[in-house]
Amino acid sequence: MHRLKSKSLIHRFRLAAFLLCAKCMLVPVTGGVLIQSTITSNHQLTIIGIGLIALTALTTILQWLVASRTGCPLCMTPVLAAKKCATNRRARSFLGSHRLRVALAVLFRNSFRCPYCHEPTILEVRGRNRPK
Numbered sequence: 001m002h003r004l005k006s007k008s009l010i011h012r013f014r015l016a017a018f019l020l021c022a023k024c025m026l027v028p029v030t031g032g033v034l035i036q037s038t039i040t041s042n043h044q045l046t047i048i049g050i051g052l053i054a055l056t057a058l059t060t061i062l063q064w065l066v067a068s069r070t071g072c073p074l075c076m077t078p079v080l081a082a083k084k085c086a087t088n089r090r091a092r093s094f095l096g097s098h099r100l101r102v103a104l105a106v107l108f109r110n111s112f113r114c115p116y117c118h119e120p121t122i123l124e125v126r127g128r129n130r131p132k
Contacts, residue, residue, distance in 0.1 A: 001111070001120045001121065001122050002072075002073045002074055002119060002120065002121040002122070003073070003121070003122055003124045003125065003126040003127075004073055004121070004123060004124070004125060004126065005073070005125070005126050006125065007125055009070075010123045010124075010125070012066060012069060012070055013070050013080070013106050013123060014106060014107065014123075015066050016063060016066040016067040016070050016080040016103070017080060017102070017103035017104075017106040017107050018103075018107065019059055019062055019063035019066060019067075020063050020067065020080060020099060020100065020103040021100070021103055021104070021107065022059050022063075023056065023059045023060055023063055024097075024100060026052065026055060026056040026059060027056060029052065030049060030052040030053055030056050033045060033048060033049040033052055034046070034049040034052075034053075037049050063080075064081070064082075066080075067080035067081040067082075068081050072114040072116065072117060072119070072121065073121055074114065074117050074119045074121075075114060075116050075117040075119075077114070077116045077117075079099070079102045079112065079114055079115065079116070080099055080102060080103060080106075081099075082099070085116055086116075087115045087116055088114075088115060088116060088117065088118035090118050091113075091115035091116075091118055093115075098115035099115075101115070102114075102115065106123065110122065110123050111123060
């Protein structure tokens with residue numbers, strides 16, 4: 001099982017995973033609020049929907065910036081960024097997304113399996129002293 005090389009990289013993985021999950025929840029909520037405001041002609045709900053659009057855009061940009069530096073320690077491919085690389089044939093997805101599966105694993109299991117090289121990684125700092 002691979003480990004990460006610094007504590008800041010662990011924080012970056014957790015932040016990117018949280019932002020990806022938040023974005024995945026904000027998109028349907030924003031759509032629902034805007035549809036409801038259109039159906040009921042509620043202007044206050046429309047303003048809330050526009051605010052949610054701005055929040056979704058901000059979350060997407062932040063996630064894009066943070067996730068670009070969340071590389072697998074073995075293959076160095078950013079596992080939480082939107083890459084069009086070929087995934088491993090054994091890689092599994094969640095709701096059609098490999099990134100969402102990695103994000104949920106980072107948040108809830110404190111480890112993940114890279115969808116590109118299929119190697120497990122635990123969110124711990126690598127030890128300085130290597131066994132001989």
